[in-house]
Amino acid sequence: MINPLFSIIIRSFNEEKHIGKLIKGIRQQSVFNEVEIILVDSGSTDNTVSIASELGAVIVSIMPEDFSFGRALNIGCRKAKGKFLILASAHVYPIYDDWVEKMTAPFKNEKVALVYGRQVGNEVSKYSELLLFKKWFPAHSNYEQNISFCNNANAVIRRSLWEELPYDEQLTGLEDLDWATKIQEKGYVIAYEAFAAIVHVHEETPSRIKNRYMREAIALKSIYPKEKFTLWSFIRLTNSNIWSDAVHAVHDRRFFQEILSIIMFRTLQFWGTYLGYNMKSKPDETLRMRMYYPNNFRKKLFQKRVDESKMGFGQKIDYSE
Structure with missing residues (x-):
């Protein structure tokens, strides 16, 4: 074009x-x-x-x-x-x-x-x-x-x-x-x-969830250097968000199906944030690769280097074929 x-x-x-x-x-x-x-x-x-x-x-x-x-x-x-x-x-x-x-x-x-x-x-x-x-x-x-x-x-x-x-x-x-x-x-x-x-669509493993929020926290600290995220912030935000999500799950009648997922996601979200905010040095190349790529890809890369709602919307798209 x-x-x-x-x-x-x-x-x-x-x-x-x-x-x-x-x-x-x-x-x-x-x-x-x-x-x-x-x-x-x-x-x-x-x-x-x-x-x-x-x-x-x-x-x-x-x-x-x-x-x-x-x-x-x-x-x-x-x-x-x-x-x-x-x-x-x-x-x-x-x-x-x-x-x-x-x-x-x-x-x-x-x-x-x-x-x-x-x-x-x-x-x-x-x-x-x-x-x-x-x-x-x-x-x-x-x-x-x-x-x-x-x-x-x-x-x-x-x-x-x-x-x-x-x-x-x-x-x-x-x-x-x-x-x-x-x-x-x-x-x-x-x-x-x-x-x-x-x-x-996010289909992330627990480690990838933690990793995502860690690298975002590193970036946020760079953008807003005066911001802080302490261990108390981790404890407070993890518990308050687990409680809030659990209340929503009770309302949606999904508490027993979702409570473990809620605990896992919120804990890793804020633990990753804590780790990112409190990283003392800027990420080097090894850490950057760890942030962006999963473990199995890092192994392949090393081997490769060695070896080579309808209102207001238009027509809904049909993805069934």
């Missing part, structure tokens, strides 16, 4: 289970004739790249040791041709065929720099994470948000502003929050669009 209006940039690593569903959902968008798809892959060892390529994505490959969330996005943004850069995780998929339209509509306001959309879970989501989605991504839109919260699993920015302000490549996560904070300081607006909904 010579002059696409929208570029959808997807970061991926071993996402063969999900990438096909995401791209099929993109191909059913009402404005697909104005969309290009760019996959930034950081060393997948499964069929992610071949699936995405067959479905029409432009593939950009980077070495695993060169990966950071900000760097992968910057590489994808440089490759993109669109006026609007839509950012999506490889394990999400849109629910309706007007997802792109809804995500980009707030840009009619010239002061809007970034729009992020609603996220929901599915049948494999942890119960506590479903509650987080409801809290972080409510059912009502906000077109002039006064805080810098956003999420690049489902977001769009103006290309012209990215050219002025690329993503921070040194952060271990939360490059979206960092970018949003800086762009707000320049006088621009962040919008939340509740009707631009995607399903976000």
Whole structure:
């Protein structure tokens, strides 16, 4: 496509289970004739790249040791041709065929720099994470948000502003929050669009849950260096969130099915946060690889180096085929 209006940039690593569903959902968008798809892959060892390529994505490959969330996005943004850069995780998929339209509509306001959309879970989501989605991504839109919260699993920015302000490549996560904070300081607006909904699939092991919140805490400490997270913070927030989730589970008549999952998720969420906030040194290359990649991949990499809701929405997408 010579002059696409929208570029959808997807970061991926071993996402063969999900990438096909995401791209099929993109191909059913009402404005697909104005969309290009760019996959930034950081060393997948499964069929992610071949699936995405067959479905029409432009593939950009980077070495695993060169990966950071900000760097992968910057590489994808440089490759993109669109006026609007839509950012999506490889394990999400849109629910309706007007997802792109809804995500980009707030840009009619010239002061809007970034729009992020609603996220929901599915049948494999942890119960506590479903509650987080409801809290972080409510059912009502906000077109002039006064805080810098956003999420690049489902977001769009103006290309012209990215050219002025690329993503921070040194952060271990939360490059979206960092970018949003800086762009707000320049006088621009962040919008939340509740009707631009995607399903976000997290199928994480306990160690990956802890790891995710640890690297986000390292990044948050870098963005807001005055913030603290003590052992008392861990104890207080873990217990208060377990209690709150348990009350919700009782209300939903799911207490006995979910209580162990609630305890596990909330404990690892805040223990990872505690570890990240209290890390004394900046992460080196070994720690960065541990943060981003699972153990079995690190082993393969070493061997390779040695050897080589309907209201306000469009048509719901049918993924059954």
